[in-house]
Amino acid sequence: MNVKLLERVTELTKGMEVFEYVDPELQFRLNDKIQQIENGITELNSFIRGYRFNSVQDEIVYFKEIKPQLVKEYVYLSSLKSFYEKHQDLEIKQSKPYKKEVDRLLYFIRDEKDFYGYIKKTHTHNDERYFRRLSDSGASRTLYNLNADLESSCSHGLLLAKITAYEKLIGFYTRQLNRLKAPVGAEHIKVALPLEWKANKVDAVELVYALYYSGAVDTDKCTVHELAKQFGELFQIQITEQLYREYIDIKRRKLEPARFLVKLLNHFRNKVEEEYT
Structure with missing residues (x-):
């Protein structure tokens, strides 16, 4: 079943590369894609509520490796939307907004350094607590799952999605900073x-x-x-x-x-x- 769910996530995230470069003209397409992915998350949650995994490992794979991929893109796109709405056309041609965003995102990641290290070092010893249904894991409520559904959410899935989305956003803003520093016309080579x-x-x-x-x-x-x-x-x-x-x-x-x-x-x-x- 995880393979089919992964195929659905891949389908929903298809075409994301168009949003990897600064372009305020993409805002309408951005809104459409956000809505599409939001509907996809709702669809997955609805399915998972009544689904019983074949094994604990299958459950962990879903909550650690499949669903966060979709939520990550939702966080990424929503953050881009907020960025475009916050900054005018003139501002996005300057370095300051991008540097400010990078600093903010890095601060968040550093604040979650323990879990970030757990993921980056590919640890698995806490997976059953972090990436099983809230109804099964026994994990306590946190800021990231305070009002989450017990059957369709896990303890650290949203945090994982946010961290990976923020890494992607840091890359996005850093590339734009590099383009602003590049000689005129260099981007066309x-x-x-x-x-x-x-x-x-x-x-x-x-x-x-x-x-x-x-x-x-x-x-x-x-x-x-x-x-x-x-x-x-x-x-x-x-x-x-x-x-x-x-x-x-x-x-x-x-x-x-x-x-x-x-x-x-x-x-x-x-x-x-x-x-x-």
Whole structure:
């Protein structure tokens, strides 16, 4: 069932890339997308209230890995809407509003440093308390679930969604700051590289996630979805639509989750050994 729910979330979040750059003219489309995702959240909640998961792990996957993806985009879009409404056209051409937003979002994340560290370090020891139904978890009420429905919500799902949405917003504002600092006309320079990805799509997803979580790229300036999009543009491959579904499949591999990375390592080692023999 989680696969079908993930497919629904992927469908609802399709086209989000259009909102990754500053453009006040997108406000009407922004409102429509917010309403669409809000309806989707209501739809998921209604379904989950009467659904019984096959296992505790399936329940955790839903509340930790599936629903927060949709709520994250809702928080992201709602924050953008507020930003556009708060700042006039002239203001969004200046650095100050973006710096102020970045500082505000970073303050929030630092204030939740314990849970942020739990997520970033991929801990799981508190998952049954954080990411099961409120009716099952035994977790106490907090600011993030004070009025939440016991059957369709968990203790830390909203907090996870807010943190990941704020990370995405920080990337959004930081990119705009970089554009404002760039020489006039620099944003129009594009380099076309006729490269083609020859391995499987799932291998590309594995590599993208490895780059993202290794710190090899500046994750303050992009989300994993944005990295996958740029990777796809470079190597002429579409991996964003099934990105998270492929990642879940990778995590569920029993013997070796990093198959492609191991393959790359072995090929590289063999090549180096050949050249030194």
